[in-house]
Amino acid sequence: MHRVSVLLLTAIVAAAICPFKAGKVKPVGNGKDAGCPFATQDLQDSFNRGPDVTEMGCTCKTPCGASVHDLFNCDWCYTEGKCGKANSLKGRYDSCVYPVNNTYESQPWNAKLDQLWALVDADHTSGSANSATDGFTESVQTSFDNVGDTMPKGRKKVIHGVGAVCKFKMEMSSSSPFTGVLKAGNTGHGLVRMGSALPVDEKSGVVPGLGIKFMRSKVPSASFVSLVSLSPLPNNEYNFFADTFSNHIPPAEGLAATALAKKFTQKSGCPTQVGLSDVCKYDSDGNTADKPVFPYELTQRSKVVQFPSTPITQAQLQEQLISITEGTPLFEVGYFTDPKHAQSGVPATVLGTMVTDGPCVNSLFGDESLFFKHQLIEEDWAAEPFWMGYLDPHKDCSMDRPLSMTPPQPQCAQPNNAGPDSALK
Numbered sequence: 077m078h079r080v081s082v083l084l085l086t087a088i089v090a091a092a093i094c095p096f097k098a099g100k101v102k103p104v105g106n107g108k109d110a111g112c113p114f115a116t117q118d119l120q121d122s123f124n125r126g127p128d129v130t131e132m133g134c135t136c137k138t139p140c141g142a143s144v145h146d147l148f149n150c151d152w153c154y155t156e157g158k159c160g161k162a163n164s165l166k167g168r169y170d171s172c173v174y175p176v177n178n179t180y181e182s183q184p185w186n187a188k189l190d191q192l193w194a195l196v197d198a199d200h201t202s203g204s205a206n207s208a209t210d211g212f213t214e215s216v217q218t219s220f221d222n223v224g225d226t227m228p229k230g231r232k233k234v235i236h237g238v239g240a241v242c243k244f245k246m247e248m249s250s251s252s253p254f255t256g257v258l259k260a261g262n263t264g265h266g267l268v269r270m271g272s273a274l275p276v277d278e279k280s281g282v283v284p285g286l287g288i289k290f291m292r293s294k295v296p297s298a299s300f301v302s303l304v305s306l307s308p309l310p311n312n313e314y315n316f317f318a319d320t321f322s323n324h325i326p327p328a329e330g331l332a333a334t335a336l337a338k339k340f341t342q343k344s345g346c347p348t349q350v351g352l353s354d355v356c357k358y359d360s361d362g363n364t365a366d367k368p369v370f371p372y373e374l375t376q377r378s379k380v381v382q383f384p385s386t387p388i389t390q391a392q393l394q395e396q397l398i399s400i401t402e403g404t405p406l407f408e409v410g411y412f413t414d415p416k417h418a419q420s421g422v423p424a425t426v427l428g429t430m431v432t433d434g435p436c437v438n439s440l441f442g443d444e445s446l447f448f449k450h451q452l453i454e455e456d457w458a459a460e461p462f463w464m465g466y467l468d469p470h471k472d473c474s475m476d477r478p479l480s481m482t483p484p485q486p487q488c489a490q491p492n493n494a495g496p497d498s499a500l501k
Contacts, residue, residue: 130155130171131172132159133159137156138153140152140172140228140229141214147342147487148215150171150172151171151172151228153170153172154166154167154169180224185292185360186291188225188297189265189266195445196442198441201438201440202394203233203237216342219343225296225446226445227445236287237275237443238443240270240271240394241270241437242270242434244433245263246265246430247262248262248263254427256358256359258355262360264360265433268287268430269446273285273303274332278388281312281313283304283309284303286301288301289448296449298355298358299450300323301323302323304319305325305333306337313385315383317381318385320377323350323374324418328474334474343452345473345483351451353368355370373418376409376410377410378406378407380404380405398435398436398437400436401435401436405431410426412424414463415463
């Protein structure tokens, strides 16, 4: 853990002492402290949902972002007027929240999908392959708390920074035991974004990852992320589809993967798993399940799409991904109902096949603004507490302490110990 701490400290020292320093920026205000926090010129303004807001109901006058005063744990902003927490030198501030955009979310699922795809398809250039160390200077809380389909203003993808986006459809098996989007016979529609967690070159290896988003009417989309592991594929394998993706991945190995997992423990006591219960709360039409039934684990394995195993560059990976055509059976999706099922050694039960519903494209919007919410695994455990009896802290969660259904509480600095001033001096 000493090595992890050194890496974290290095990232903190190297980062700006303002909540955000990302992309093309222009300072807010005048004087030597102008530009702290930074205002970022975003491609989209989160579907025009207005200024950022805070826990105390304040309006932000600067973009939300994290800073060193609480080890980049929580997003905050300077606030308008007399609202917020007092800070004699810089004005008032408060922790940011990301409420539902009711105007956007009240639409039918297909209208929302059309709007998102129009933005995805508008510019086929790729964004920047950001440094993974930048991830230590952003709040991981926001990955779990933002419910929208777009990134909060000013935030950037520091993991999976470059990817390709495809529309997909998936018909669920008639024998599906689940509710919501995954209910028997339902056809789900959405977006999948495919990319490496880290920038790719001919020596780096590839860390395949997926962001999956099922669109729903009247309520926010059902999103989750799926990986093979936090490390590059073994044996210098560069075939993006060589292995099985899952919302459960093995323990972190190596300095970089361990440091990343450590960062995620600011939000979850199990950084190698994300939850799925939200996917089964509402169906595609926004109808609420009386008693949600959801899988313990979902897997994605491609039996059709395969790429060469030889080393490639980031540009070559993008060329491979966008070569996938409409109507391609992209992934066979399987499930395990509970930990006992997953540990039985039997193959995952087939739920359906994700089929591309249009071209796969490089997308500046996809790389800079499209957002996939992470759900806390603790929410699944709270709904199915017996699962925890089958879990091993290290093997299942890359942790060396007992697991809990209660996630870690955000350690946001308070005005009486350390406010933004400590980060701005």
